[in-house]
Amino acid sequence: MQMPVHIVAAGGFVENDKGEILLVKTRRDGHWVFPGGQVEVGENLIDGLRREVKEESGIDVKVSHLVGVFSNRAPYEGHSGVKIVPTKVxxxxxxxxxxxxxxxxxxxxxxxxxxxxxxxxxxxxxxxxTRYQAYLDYNGSVHYMDYITKPKFELKFKKNI
Structure with a gap:
């Protein structure tokens, strides 16, 4: 069996005291997204998220609580000698x-x-x-969802834990 390779990422729903949400527009494809991204080698999830939000938006954040864990099983092009990354968590x-x-x-x-x-x-x-809706629906239980994004988005599994 080949050793599995995963991308680990953290995203932030940054809400200010006016109830507004922080969005950033990507240069890569021009889409609006929530700040976040891949956790770097030697970095924990919280530090990675704080770094990504600061890099992408200029905003410093305090990370409050986890609302969801999401597995995207659509394959991605890898790097550093890895040809295909099978899952993004x-x-x-x-x-x-x-x-x-x-x-x-x-x-x-x-x-x-x-x-x-x-x-x-x-x-x-x-x-x-789908992930934003999980944030809106958050009631104290963490959402877990498994989906694919290629060739089109398809939700495969959903559970509150």
Whole structure:
């Protein structure tokens, strides 16, 4: 059996005291997303998330609680000698802004605060919309979902744990 290879990522639903959500627009494809990304070697989930939010938006955050764990089993192109990465595992957390100023980065062309009700008007990717809905539906139980994004989005399994 080949040793499994996974990408581990953390995403943040950053909500300010006005009830607005932080979104960033990616330079890669021009889509609006929640800040977050891959956890680097030697980094834990919380530190990785704080770093990603700061890099992508300029905002410093305090990570509050886990709302969901998501497995995307659609294969991705690898790097560093790995040809295909079979699964991406994402941990989504609620975050509180504690400083910094909105800015952009090499990865983002825009960043903004948007009302909770308008987020789904801006976020188009089905997987991100599903993860945002899990955030909205959070009631103290962590959501677990398994899906694929290629050739099209398909939710395979869903459970609260």
């Amino acid at each position: 994402m941990f989504d957390f609620v975050c509180e802004p504690i400083g910094g100023e909105l800015t952009t980065s090499d990865e983002t062309s825009e960043s903004c605060w948007i009302s909770k009700e308008q987020v789904l008007d801006m976020v188009s990717a089905p997987a991100l919309r």
